[in-house]
Amino acid sequence: NARNTRIKQTSKFRKIQTDTYLEYQRQVSEENFEDVVIRAVTGGGKTACAWIAFSMLANAGKVIKVCYLTPRENLKTQTAESALKGIVIGGKRIRLQVNEASNDIDPSRGLDGYVTTYQALTSDRSQINALEFERYPYLLVLDECHHAAVGGSTERALQPLVELAAARLFLSGTLERGDNKPIAFLPYTKITGEK
Numbered sequence: 001n002a003r004n005t006r007i008k009q010t011s012k013f014r015k016i017q018t019d020t021y022l023e024y025q026r027q028v029s030e031e032n033f034e035d036v037v038i039r040a041v042t043g044g045g046k047t048a049c050a051w052i053a054f055s056m057l058a059n060a061g062k063v064i065k066v067c068y069l070t071p072r073e074n075l076k077t078q079t080a081e082s083a084l085k086g087i088v089i090g091g092k093r094i095r096l097q098v099n100e101a102s103n104d105i106d107p108s109r110g111l112d113g114y115v116t117t118y119q120a121l122t123s124d125r126s127q128i129n130a131l132e133f134e135r136y137p138y139l140l141v142l143d144e145c146h147h148a149a150v151g152g153s154t155e156r157a158l159q160p161l162v163e164l165a166a167a168r169l170f171l172s173g174t175l176e177r178g179d180n181k182p183i184a185f186l187p188y189t190k191i192t193g194e195k
Contacts, residue, residue, distance in 0.1 A: 013052075016040045020049040021089070024056040033062060037145075037170040037186060046171040047082045050141045053169050054112075055087075055094045057139055063166045066113035067129070068098065068141040069121065069158075075143070076100040079115045103128050113138070118147050122157040130160040137166035145170040146177050148184040155184035 013021060016038060027033050036053065040046045050068060057063045068079050077100060086095035101107035101114040103124045108114045121129060132138075140161055148154040162168060162185055170186060182188055 014045040014048075017045050017048055017052060017087075020052050021056070024053055028056055028060040028062075033057075033167055035168045035170065035185075035187075037172075037175070039172055039175050042173050044173070046143065046173075047079060048087045049171065050139075050143075050169055051083060051087045051094060051096060052089065053141075053167070054096065054139050055089055057167050063137045063139040065108055065136045066096065066098065066139045066141060067107075067133070067161070067165075068113065068115040069143060070115060070117055071144045071147045073117055073119075076115045076117065079143075083112070083115075107132055108136075118154050118157075121161075122153050124157065127160065130164060133161055133164035138164070139167045139169060140165035141169045141171065142185075143171045145172045145186070146174055146183050149177060149179070149181040150184050151181070152184070158184065 020036070020038065023036055038046055038049055050066065054063065054066045070076055070079055080098050080100050083096040083098045086093050088094070096112040099107060099109045099111050099114040101116045102120045103116070103126070105128060107116065107128065116129070142148065142158070148158055168185075172183075175183065175186070177183060
């Protein structure tokens, strides 16, 4: 019967969203919270995965707010609109209000969170974003996470948020960079051949 309930709750999701739902359901039930990495093509439903994650983690008391990082300024409005449109979970439409921010004091403005860009974050000399993460338990969503290379300025800017975030979700259409540098904060396993 529990299996039927689970299928009913996720039946309108795309496969990647169903997988996201089931992963967070597992994490919440086991109280074992881990980073999640999602790879899906552009238009594949990654953004909705963030709203699923936030809803489930907020219901479990793990997070209160969401910070969604995008690679381009023009994606901020699209992301805020997606949050407001929301997603149906268990027959209930979950809608979020996120502020479009650029290193503003109180970036969430009393809403469910905020969306900003990697570029804005790298110019945040006052550490406004890190201070915000100290105020509230945040889900940090890194959309197109491959924009942050190990050793780069984006990694340095993200480091405090990654450390302070109550939960982290990595989204990308590709899990490799054109310059072959490792993506910051992702786990890599070194594989060596036999001698």
